[in-house]
Amino acid sequence: MAEPTWQNYKETKFSKPLPLKGIRVLEVCTLLLGPSGPGFLARLGAEVIKCEVPPMGDTLRSMAPFSYFFKDQSTSLIRPNPNKYWIGLDLHKPEGQQVFLELAAKADIVEENLRPGVMERWNVGYRQILEVNPSIIYIAKTGFGQWGQYAEENRPSNDGAAQGMSGYAWISRFPGRPPLKNRLYICDSYGALLGEVAVLAALHYRDRTGKGQYIELSQSEAIMRTMSWVWPYQQMTGKGAGPAGNRDVSICPADTFRCADDTFVAIAAPDEAEFRGLCQAMGRPELAEDPRFQDHLTRLQEEHAVEILRIIAEWVRTRTAEEIERLAEEYGFAASRVRSIQDVVENAHSRARGFLTEVDDPLLGEFLDYEFPVMMSRTSPRVRWSVRPVGFDNEYVMKYILGKSNDEIRRLYECGALGKWAQVRGRRPPPDWDGKTGLILSRE
Amino acid sequence: MEKPRWQDWIRERDDPRIASTQPEALDDITVLDLSYKSFAGCYCSSLLAEFGAEVLRIEPPEGDFIRKCTPYGVLYKGEGLNYLSEGRNKFHITLNLEKPEAREMLKSLVAQADVLIETFRPGQMEAWGIGYETLKAINPRLIYASITLFGQFGPQSHSRMPGYDNVIQAMSGNQYDNGEMLPEGKTYDECPWAVPTKAGPWIGWIVAGTYMAVGILAALHWREQTGEGQALDVSAVEAYTSLEDWAAIWYQGAGVVSERFGNLSIGGWLYCFAPTRDGAVFLGGLRLEMWQAFADMLGKWDEWGAAEWKDLADFSTREEQLKWAERVFAETSQYTTEELVRMAVEYGQHGRLAPITPVVAPVCSPEATMRDPNWLDRGIFTPVQDPVYGEIIVAQAQYKLSETPIRTKWVCRPVGYDNEYIYLKYLGLGPRKLKKLKEAGII
Numbered sequence: 097m098a099e100p101t102w103q104n105y106k107e108t109k110f111s112k113p114l115p116l117k118g119i120r121v122l123e124v125c126t127l128l129l130g131p132s133g134p135g136f137l138a139r140l141g142a143e144v145i146k147c148e149v150p151p152m153g154d155t156l157r158s159m160a161p162f163s164y165f166f167k168d169q170s171t172s173l174i175r176p177n178p179n180k181y182w183i184g185l186d187l188h189k190p191e192g193q194q195v196f197l198e199l200a201a202k203a204d205i206v207e208e209n210l211r212p213g214v215m216e217r218w219n220v221g222y223r224q225i226l227e228v229n230p231s232i233i234y235i236a237k238t239g240f241g242q243w244g245q246y247a248e249e250n251r252p253s254n255d256g257a258a259q260g261m262s263g264y265a266w267i268s269r270f271p272g273r274p275p276l277k278n279r280l281y282i283c284d285s286y287g288a289l290l291g292e293v294a295v296l297a298a299l300h301y302r303d304r305t306g307k308g309q310y311i312e313l314s315q316s317e318a319i320m321r322t323m324s325w326v327w328p329y330q331q332m333t334g335k336g337a338g339p340a341g342n343r344d345v346s347i348c349p350a351d352t353f354r355c356a357d358d359t360f361v362a363i364a365a366p367d368e369a370e371f372r373g374l375c376q377a378m379g380r381p382e383l384a385e386d387p388r389f390q391d392h393l394t395r396l397q398e399e400h401a402v403e404i405l406r407i408i409a410e411w412v413r414t415r416t417a418e419e420i421e422r423l424a425e426e427y428g429f430a431a432s433r434v435r436s437i438q439d440v441v442e443n444a445h446s447r448a449r450g451f452l453t454e455v456d457d458p459l460l461g462e463f464l465d466y467e468f469p470v471m472m473s474r475t476s477p478r479v480r481w482s483v484r485p486v487g488f489d490n491e492y493v494m495k496y497i498l499g500k501s502n503d504e505i506r507r508l509y510e511c512g513a514l515g516k517w518a519q520v521r522g523r524r525p526p527p528d529w530d531g532k533t534g535l536i537l538s539r540e
Numbered sequence: 541m542e543k544p545r546w547q548d549w550i551r552e553r554d555d556p557r558i559a560s561t562q563p564e565a566l567d568d569i570t571v572l573d574l575s576y577k578s579f580a581g582c583y584c585s586s587l588l589a590e591f592g593a594e595v596l597r598i599e600p601p602e603g604d605f606i607r608k609c610t611p612y613g614v615l616y617k618g619e620g621l622n623y624l625s626e627g628r629n630k631f632h633i634t635l636n637l638e639k640p641e642a643r644e645m646l647k648s649l650v651a652q653a654d655v656l657i658e659t660f661r662p663g664q665m666e667a668w669g670i671g672y673e674t675l676k677a678i679n680p681r682l683i684y685a686s687i688t689l690f691g692q693f694g695p696q697s698h699s700r701m702p703g704y705d706n707v708i709q710a711m712s713g714n715q716y717d718n719g720e721m722l723p724e725g726k727t728y729d730e731c732p733w734a735v736p737t738k739a740g741p742w743i744g745w746i747v748a749g750t751y752m753a754v755g756i757l758a759a760l761h762w763r764e765q766t767g768e769g770q771a772l773d774v775s776a777v778e779a780y781t782s783l784e785d786w787a788a789i790w791y792q793g794a795g796v797v798s799e800r801f802g803n804l805s806i807g808g809w810l811y812c813f814a815p816t817r818d819g820a821v822f823l824g825g826l827r828l829e830m831w832q833a834f835a836d837m838l839g840k841w842d843e844w845g846a847a848e849w850k851d852l853a854d855f856s857t858r859e860e861q862l863k864w865a866e867r868v869f870a871e872t873s874q875y876t877t878e879e880l881v882r883m884a885v886e887y888g889q890h891g892r893l894a895p896i897t898p899v900v901a902p903v904c905s906p907e908a909t910m911r912d913p914n915w916l917d918r919g920i921f922t923p924v925q926d927p928v929y930g931e932i933i934v935a936q937a938q939y940k941l942s943e944t945p946i947r948t949k950w951v952c953r954p955v956g957y958d959n960e961y962i963y964l965k966y967l968g969l970g971p972r973k974l975k976k977l978k979e980a981g982i983i
Binding site (some may be wrong): 103160167291337 | 626
């Protein structure tokens, strides 16, 4: 372990700089595909200004597990939106568009996930921003990209559409069962993450040359990129890639098994030492010498794979997950119970690392959020504050960043270009808010 | 002159077909990828190589075990299909890090590199004398990126457990509440498919590798400002966990442990897969108007009383979702997938609530996806002309950029294919010296 490098990492985060200090991001994003991207940058220290149409704002504000709201806030809103500044800006209005262009002129990155052409219709599209800021980096994230048949048809998309259209759901289920939608919004969250690879590569290019650029990302295409073997397999064999339940068809043995107490454990032991270890742990060392299981490529063949997985399944059925986890450590293979969210939140290792990080938020109080999962020894990413009602930081952004006078700000409110939250759950502040806490300016 | 249509204007600038004529964002960066038994590392270095970074993929003389992780044991020209897709644009060299001479050679490469990616068990690099503290002294600008199961520090970092994708998925929390519900009164023996279900692709590895690419690029930006390198640490489990969106908050706020909910969505209504006459569709309507539009599209505006609906939250509880799902599925089952998809596109143009459009998307097999003219037109499956392997289809061009687009120059390389070129370029080792190193088992 690299002791000096990582000593007291969690405790010393706030005595380190942030890697994207000084980078300003403007977002016009809704749901998860949009806001998650700037959310990653915000954890890395970028100053992210989130623009929402007042008074209802981001559609994500309505989403909550079985309608459970955390202190009147959407539970879904929290993870994608830390550390942001929240303005309620109506881009349908010319005055709102003008404010947006003033912000864009001072920004490094613009992120949006509206349908193709909408930003341009609002006079704040890439071509219009180029006129005020030629080195802007602009990313548009959609279901189908900016051009092509589906974009022309103006089809809307969601994560689930991308899970369906990419084939991701098709191969992520048990054989003989209907396609299964993954419970994660994986095409949203992963699409957003992948998009930031492009944004930061573009930032590197801008650091070198001063040039900005336009980036488009389709969430379906992003998730197709993760389905590695599927495409060459279909090309080479002429067969369609199919589902295999919990079995990993590229690694053997690797599957999820049912334990004696009806809990579940995942096991993997593909390389020779690991497989030997597993066979010993099962009390069946002779299996490692069996010609059907003699090396990985042989084990992967269908009839051999089915047989070894059957043998392991029988063994696991007589054991508990704890026993198997212990044996895995002892014999050098991989195993873990299938952890619930309770296991995750209460995990001592994640807490010790600060991945589960304590947020002391002026509006939401204390809770644990996920830290950006790249620990950086010199420039530690971190969550500082959480979500805000629509338009919560209007005064701060108008005054501190754009230098507007009180009169100008008042006029923007009067014409409806600026606005604040509706008195609706998911939009308004928590019920115990005192009308001041968390506001940066205009607390009186 | 009339302003060109947006979609034509931008296509002219970011169509992957013109990518090769454009500059590359990362062609000033050299990456050493020491990944072993980890697709996370390979994927991470691919993302950088697609942007033009010169990636030196360093394997032991017998090659990385990951090359043998291939579906059903299928090989193509001796190569596993996962690796065939993820060796892209990388130079492949061999180096036996068990040997001290090899470690000295690695240090010489590190002195000339910008980024090092490694996936060994925590402590392994230090045991070899090439840990971050040592390499930092050689090259203070180095960005040293480690991807492991548990991370470089914390109580479990001492574990000797290898980190495979299915175990990452199980540990992340994201498998537990994914999958079909056990039908009432049934047992696992009767329904062995109604269990916690992982995703098919190596998404645990891939998410970890992608996060690390973001971390590396952020560290690179910091280095441009200050000249300082640093060490980066990803736990693959934490990386995949962190894409979870609401369950941790729900548990903390209400004490509820999220459980499987099949093809519906605990996070909200309308958001599900629904059966059709010939397959399935995804239905999405996360704003009240979209759910109303969907009901209207099915001709149920009056019968279901859609005009009176006030708040989507009224439909999002467990009981309401199950009730409405039954009604909706009875309707969708009467149409083909194609019919429903067309009805939604139509509705968005001419429906009562147009341009509000309910999201209706086909649930496809990956075979259908690979044939879909829309994706073919967008260059995702354009075959790569690989100098060694011939014409290969991999997913590529997943983002399109106007100035520095990504490109796939080749898909893969056999083990040690680039030893001659790379060792000559970086270490001045010609054929005679390489022969000796090979005989000594160093490369």
